Amino acid sequence: MVAANPLFAGGHYYKKFQATVxxxxxxxxxxxxxxxxxxxxxxxxxxxxxxISNQMLTVLGTVLGLVISFRTSTAYERFSEGRKLWTNIAIASRNLAQVIWIHVPFERVNKATGEKRPHLEVVIEKKSMINLVQAYSVAVKHMLRGEGGVYYSDLYPLISFLPRFSTHVERADEEDMLPLWKASNMDHDTHKTIHESNIVSRASTMPPSRSNSFPLPDSTGSDELTESEKRDSQFWYNSQGRLKRSKTFDPEAALPVLPSEHPLQPARNPPNASIYDFFPFLRIIKLITRPFRHHHKKSEPELPSSARGRSFTGKKIRPEAADSNVPVEIALFLTTYFSSLMRQGLLTPASATAMNSAISSLQDTVVNLERIKNTPxxxxxxxxxxxxxxxxxxxxxxxxxxxxxxxxxxxxxxxxxxxxxxxxxxxxxENPFNYDLNDLDLDIFCLAIQRELHEVTAHTTPDPESFIFSQWNQPFAPGDRRNAREMMDDVEHSYHGLDTGMHHIRKTLLRSWRDVDEMTRHS
Structure with missing residues (x-):
């Protein structure tokens, strides 16, 4: 998204020009x-x-100006509402991750055997579900851009562990495939020509593809990257959707590296920019020379509308709407996890309400985003x-x-x-979810959610007593600058009086208020 103002301030003039109409x-x-x-x-x-007479010029011009102003204001309201709804996704994702990570207990007991479940097993369970929360926003991004299916380099690694079939994999066939993967396979066949035209992704250098819903075992158990993975981690997609070598910015490298049965499409695939985008009048020459240029050339595969650029006159080609059930399926798995926690009695009523509200908020937000996109x-x-x-x-x-x-x-x-x-x-x-430079930067929003969720899971959920009563805490400053440990150890102090202790504490807090009020006000 180009937001710099004014037009000629700073660099990237070509982007600012493309952002104009x-x-x-x-x-x-x-x-x-x-x-x-x-x-x-x-x-x-x-x-x-x-x-001719200009009597009608003023009246009609004023009315037309008001109507155009109303049209633009209405479109901006949709743009602004889209941004607010993405904020709701970020808030709901953060709240849901906090409930899963902090409120769902780490200490578990296997009811069948009565044995304590391994701590690692519980952490893997919770982290996997938080990865699904991250995948939800990514799936919504692709849905809004008219990109169906799950075979994208920023989405597939997060949901590849989900079950493929409704029955055991050995007895499963195409008819048993669950909707999430069934629709993705159909979408893959629709865009087969895209893969044949060398649109590559990080998965192109991955290990051999798998044939069922289970990941390939890691025979080494090592955390070291292979040489191909090291080379692959140095790539990121530039503004034209092409691979660009970059050692400083590669969000895809933070995702799991898993095999895929289909080549993964890029996380973002905007239309290519050409000289015609800067000199639109040259499109006339392009039209004249088209029969000669394509006379001896093999016809190019047709790209989906989301990857096309402009028409002959220079107008942007709007991507077609794509029916995507991926966010719905991910929400179903999150709801299933919530139901499992409730059956095991692992959530308090307040935590259960918060978790259910967060999942509902995610689904409500996606419905409203679809309303903006599909209701011109x-x-x-x-x-x-x-x-x-x-x-x-x-x-x-x-x-x-x-x-x-x-x-x-x-x-x-x-x-x-x-x-x-x-x-x-x-x-x-009016539809701010595509690749236009005036659209919302959905990739940045998804990466921000990813960072926040990883920050949540980095929290160690310590016992409050382990850090509150320490020498690094001065809770009564500036009225009393002793640390918490000193105050607790000084049992002779008036704070510890059975009848007068709270009175002296309140006097200290009142003194702190007077000091703060005096220190923070300008004379």
Whole structure:
């Protein structure tokens, strides 16, 4: 997402140019400028004047401006709501991870045998479910971008341990495959041409693929990376979705390295940028030379709409909506885990309520995100508004010629650029989940959630008594700057009085308030 302001502040000018709507509106601006040039040339070079009365100019211009302003404001509300909903996903993910990691007890007893469960077994269980929480946001990201299935380098490693079939793997066939993997296989077949066109991912250098739902055993048990994994960890995808060597930024390297039966697609696959994105008028040359360029060339595989760039005129091609059940399936596994904890009596009522609320919040948020993505403004409204604007701009040079003369041409071009630009901006931001530079950076949001969840699991959940009553804690400062251990050891102090102890503690806290009030106020 390009958020720098103003346009020429700092570097990355090419990104800022691509973030504008110039490529989308230049054909219309050119057309109306030519209309203005035609009106001016005919009126100046012939005895016929094409000027007409401008009585309707002010009234219609004001009304049209208000309608376009409303259109843009409505689109920005959808953009802003999308950002708020992603904040809800981050909050719910964090809360759910905290409940799983802290409130679900580490000390467990096997009810069947009465033996204490190994601590490592419990930690693996809890960490695996928190990985599913992380996978949920990643699955939502791919769903909103019209990318179905699970075979992505940032999603598959997090959910590869989930069961594939409804029955035992030895008796399972295609009909027994669960919806999550069934839909992913169908999606993989749909985009088979993408894999054949050398769109590679981190999984391309992984060990041989597996044939069932169980990961391959690690024969070495070593944490050392192989040479291929070391080389692979130095790659990350650039803004064009191509692999780029980078030793400083590789989020994929933080994920598990697991074999996949299908080649994994990149975590992000935006359309490629070309010279035509910076000089849109060159697309005319591209159209003229197309028969000669493709005469002796093998036809290129058709890319999905999410990976395409622009049409011939330069307008962005909107990705098609993709039905994805991945977030729903992940939520079902999280709910199943919640149900298992309840059956075992491992959650208090308050913790159970918090966990259930977090899972429900995740699902509610995704439904609202789908609503934004799949509910554009009605076609009749958009068509009527655009046709009205075209008619207004078409008759504009006829109305302003008598006052502007030769300046009619630049005046028409400027008015077209201004009004059509605002109209196009509304259409640009009403669906803020794709790869456009004006869209929300969903990858950054998912990486932020990933960092927060790992921070939660890094917490050691110590007993509060182990760190509260220590020499590093001065709870009564500035009224009493002794540490907690000194206060507890000094049994002769007035704080320890049976009847007067709390009175002296309150006096100290009151003194602390007076000192803080005096020290923190300006004179």
């Amino acid at each position: 110039i490529n989308d509106i230049w054909p219309e601006v050119l057309f109306f400028s030519l209309v203005g040039a035609m009106v001016t040339l005919v009126s100046e070079m012939t005895p016929h004047s094409l000027a 403004l009605p076609f009749a409204y958009q068509a009527h508004l655009r046709i009205s604007l075209w008619l207004y701009l078409f008759f504009l040079p006829f109305q302003i010629y008598s006052a502007f003369k030769w300046l009619t041409i630049p005046a028409t071009a400027f008015a077209s650029f201004l009004l059509i630009g605002f109209l196009e901006i509304g259409q640009e931001i």
